[in-house]
Amino acid sequence: MIRFENVSVTYDGAAEPTVQGVDFEVPEGELVLLVGPSGVGKSTVLGAVSGLVPHFTGGTLRGRVTVAGRDTRTHKPRELADVVGTVGQDPLSHFVTDTVEDELAYGMESLGLAPDVMRRRVEETLDLLGLADLRDRSISTLSGGQQQRVAIGSVLTPHPGVLILDEPTSALDPAAAEEVLAVLQRLVHDLGTTILMAEHRLERVVQYADQIALLPSPGAPPVLGTPAEVMAVSPVYPPVVGLGRLADWTPLPLTVRDARRRATGLREQLNGRDPIALQGRGAVFDLRLPPRERDQPQRTRSRQQSTPPELAGAHALTVTRDHIRALHHINLTVTPGETIALMGRNGAGKSTLLNTLVGLIKPSAGEVNVGGAVPHRTPPQDLVRRVGLVPQEPRDLLYADTVAAECTAADTDAGAEPGTCRALVSELLPDIPDDTHPRDLSEGQRLTLALAVVLTARPPLLLLDEPTRGLDYAAKSRLVTLLRDLAAEGHAIVLATHDVELAAELAHRVILLAEGEVIADGPTAEVVVSSPSFAPQVTKILAPQQWLTVAQVRRALS
Amino acid sequence: MPSHSGIRSGGRSSRLHPGAWWLWSLALGTAATRTTNPLLLALLIATSAYVVATCRPQAPWARSYTAFVKLALAVLLIRLLFAVTLGSPLPGTHVIVTLPEVPLPHWAQGIRLGGKVTAETLVKAFYEGLKLATLLICVGAANSLANPARLLKSLPGALYEMGVAVVVALTYAPNLIADVQRLRAARRLRGRPDTGIRGLLQVGLPVLEGALERSVALAAAMDARGYGRTADVPPRVRRTTTALTLGGLLGVCAGTYGLLTAEGGTYGLPVLLAGLTAALAGLRLGGRRTLRTRYRPDRWDTRAWLVAGSGAAVAALLTLAATRDPAALNPGVIPLVAPALPLWPAAAVLLGLLPAFISPAPLKEPS
Numbered sequence: 001m002i003r004f005e006n007v008s009v010t011y012d013g014a015a016e017p018t019v020q021g022v023d024f025e026v027p028e029g030e031l032v033l034l035v036g037p038s039g040v041g042k043s044t045v046l047g048a049v050s051g052l053v054p055h056f057t058g059g060t061l062r063g064r065v066t067v068a069g070r071d072t073r074t075h076k077p078r079e080l081a082d083v084v085g086t087v088g089q090d091p092l093s094h095f096v097t098d099t100v101e102d103e104l105a106y107g108m109e110s111l112g113l114a115p116d117v118m119r120r121r122v123e124e125t126l127d128l129l130g131l132a133d134l135r136d137r138s139i140s141t142l143s144g145g146q147q148q149r150v151a152i153g154s155v156l157t158p159h160p161g162v163l164i165l166d167e168p169t170s171a172l173d174p175a176a177a178e179e180v181l182a183v184l185q186r187l188v189h190d191l192g193t194t195i196l197m198a199e200h201r202l203e204r205v206v207q208y209a210d211q212i213a214l215l216p217s218p219g220a221p222p223v224l225g226t227p228a229e230v231m232a233v234s235p236v237y238p239p240v241v242g243l244g245r246l247a248d249w250t251p252l253p254l255t256v257r258d259a260r261r262r263a264t265g266l267r268e269q270l271n272g273r274d275p276i277a278l279q280g281r282g283a284v285f286d287l288r289l290p291p292r293e294r295d296q297p298q299r300t301r302s303r304q305q306s307t308p309p310e311l312a313g314a315h316a317l318t319v320t321r322d323h324i325r326a327l328h329h330i331n332l333t334v335t336p337g338e339t340i341a342l343m344g345r346n347g348a349g350k351s352t353l354l355n356t357l358v359g360l361i362k363p364s365a366g367e368v369n370v371g372g373a374v375p376h377r378t379p380p381q382d383l384v385r386r387v388g389l390v391p392q393e394p395r396d397l398l399y400a401d402t403v404a405a406e407c408t409a410a411d412t413d414a415g416a417e418p419g420t421c422r423a424l425v426s427e428l429l430p431d432i433p434d435d436t437h438p439r440d441l442s443e444g445q446r447l448t449l450a451l452a453v454v455l456t457a458r459p460p461l462l463l464l465d466e467p468t469r470g471l472d473y474a475a476k477s478r479l480v481t482l483l484r485d486l487a488a489e490g491h492a493i494v495l496a497t498h499d500v501e502l503a504a505e506l507a508h509r510v511i512l513l514a515e516g517e518v519i520a521d522g523p524t525a526e527v528v529v530s531s532p533s534f535a536p537q538v539t540k541i542l543a544p545q546q547w548l549t550v551a552q553v554r555r556a557l558s
Numbered sequence: 559m560p561s562h563s564g565i566r567s568g569g570r571s572s573r574l575h576p577g578a579w580w581l582w583s584l585a586l587g588t589a590a591t592r593t594t595n596p597l598l599l600a601l602l603i604a605t606s607a608y609v610v611a612t613c614r615p616q617a618p619w620a621r622s623y624t625a626f627v628k629l630a631l632a633v634l635l636i637r638l639l640f641a642v643t644l645g646s647p648l649p650g651t652h653v654i655v656t657l658p659e660v661p662l663p664h665w666a667q668g669i670r671l672g673g674k675v676t677a678e679t680l681v682k683a684f685y686e687g688l689k690l691a692t693l694l695i696c697v698g699a700a701n702s703l704a705n706p707a708r709l710l711k712s713l714p715g716a717l718y719e720m721g722v723a724v725v726v727a728l729t730y731a732p733n734l735i736a737d738v739q740r741l742r743a744a745r746r747l748r749g750r751p752d753t754g755i756r757g758l759l760q761v762g763l764p765v766l767e768g769a770l771e772r773s774v775a776l777a778a779a780m781d782a783r784g785y786g787r788t789a790d791v792p793p794r795v796r797r798t799t800t801a802l803t804l805g806g807l808l809g810v811c812a813g814t815y816g817l818l819t820a821e822g823g824t825y826g827l828p829v830l831l832a833g834l835t836a837a838l839a840g841l842r843l844g845g846r847r848t849l850r851t852r853y854r855p856d857r858w859d860t861r862a863w864l865v866a867g868s869g870a871a872v873a874a875l876l877t878l879a880a881t882r883d884p885a886a887l888n889p890g891v892i893p894l895v896a897p898a899l900p901l902w903p904a905a906a907v908l909l910g911l912l913p914a915f916i917s918p919a920p921l922k923e924p925s
Contacts, residue, residue, distance in 0.1 A: 051782075077781045084782070090775065093775035096726065096779070096783070098619075101853075101854075107783045107784055109850050110849075111784050112789075113851055114851065355743075379751070380751055383749070384747070397747060
């Protein structure tokens, strides 16, 4: 259905081809997953199928890409629109109209289908994707998962043979991601749609793939094979594969179910060590126990003589925005040195809570305090020394056009010694030249730069909103190390995340939010183990033992 | 969820044609230009407000009504402010206050700054300001009753792509505002004050960059979804289209010129009509190049006729009344008298309430 013949793509101004030696075929009705670390050209390969590369992006494409027999060199994207449906990373930038029903019809209108055919397909698609209740809704009022389903629906209505998806579940909470993946599986199984999809969160998608195309490193030709074969050599892999590799299971299990069947031996082996499981998180966990003793460095750093043991807190906090109750009666305490993961659906109030803690949102009722100050009444210059937030889009924090200028500005803003920020950047990102434009950094580098900017003011409380969106496993593990070090230094960290694996690795405490209310608050192991959607893969495999990460198991075994 | 199962009071099929709403609102606006009687104007505002309150759907764009009302108030206030500071040549006798007059050089004669403020001036300025405000509120009603994007979708095929471009541009304004708000908030996270004009200026560049990136992404998405696909049209038809459109437009220009000059009285009108016909034919022929079809286009049904008709009736009746009884519709200010409510024109204005009773109830949108 899709055939790449020795394809290489060189963008204008680039010395090396972004991808080369791409030579494989995606048979009809298969779901092929494109995996690899950030920056290896996954989006370029996807774009080549829909013709957007090179017709829209510019650059030179050598070789030949054919889709359903049509050569993308001679067919522009609009002439491929009836065979290829493309959904990009951000569904919001995909929408042309404003209501769900119009959006589903838009593609068919462009293709000139007959009105009765359009009507029938819209109704079918509404049912297929479970959107019937939302048909008249305006798209901007939908949740992330719903928007993603509408975006997929809007390219499905012209009945394309091929669907191209770039990170369809990265921005979604676990439940919404499953919703979207269930739809994709149904398309492949029932309608014979061919799907080529790139995704960083392999733990969510790897079991659905018929084949995996691995781009191991920039410029390297892709390796194609069955999921088990490719996962055995891949530099990026989900925890279930990590556990499989650790225990030398062949063939590698890809699903929790497969792994559980094999894990009897491992569970026995681990059985006696179970009590260590929680402390196996070792150093990090111990730090939390005596927070008061570690108050001393904390105090000097934040220049506060009377730091209470509670670093920040909310009491009966309620926030109402646009007549919607975003948070209701939240009680929260954050102590120095602890890492808290805020989890919950899209729209559960996680970002609102973080924004309230930095004073971007005024509470409608109740109290918030951060380091003894009320955030929304504190002038920004003072507040940055008490609390720092890295927003969901780290780019929002960056204004300057070079890394060096950004650092100088950060020093001035924070009233820190000149060079403080640059030193932090050099520590976190050793090989970034001063004159790089923040826009040219990768997703992970940009996040780290924003983090350095925030840390320049040395806030004892650090907040992160969805820090792993768009990060590959390597960038994520660097982030984990970094945040652990910060927590060990006494920073309190609160992160809002959908990434259960990240929460399992990092958090001491998990707070689950639903509809603006706290529904669970406790040590990570207790909260996530009992939840079907928030339990990490390792927990599911080794249940009823309470292991959270592959690293813990590895430590216990050695 | 019980809130959105149940009987749906409005749906796509029961939606009124957006053109009907625009005609109704513009007709009400026209009626407003016929009178300065504050009671009649207030009645017009009340009519439009009642219809908006009963018929407006729960969509983000429908909230623009309040914005228009605020704009109208601002216009009214500015008009009054001008009347106070600049005075007016109206020979009024009821002096309310005398402001110090600023002496102006001789070349600015005829302009007065400060001086006597009379009740007559103020009342007159209020009447005129209210007229303008009513007009604005009527436009606001159209905006919140009918999605402007849907109106653009009713354009003929040849103009469709232009319509889409305008729709996309329209949806960008709210996005841009949201971006500005988000980035100004982000300034606070950097420890910079998030208010003030400097804050706004510093986020300008990132906001524009973001908007540009978003438009490029949208353009890519639209291209990949078949925007701009054209049908193969024989070159002969293409050339005819160009000739008809260009010739038609030239004819329209020449005809208009003819109509406006003294000599062209004879050929002006026929040339204008011929040009218009040619241009319309060109548009229609040009529509053949587009493959597009329409998904569930809004139908112009009886209700649309009634809504548009009720507006037109208000406009026509008030125009008639303005010629028959100018005194009642334009109450004098010298001498200062309380305006009276003319019975028949008031009854005519109430005809504009018809849509509230025949148009579908607003769509409930759970959020």
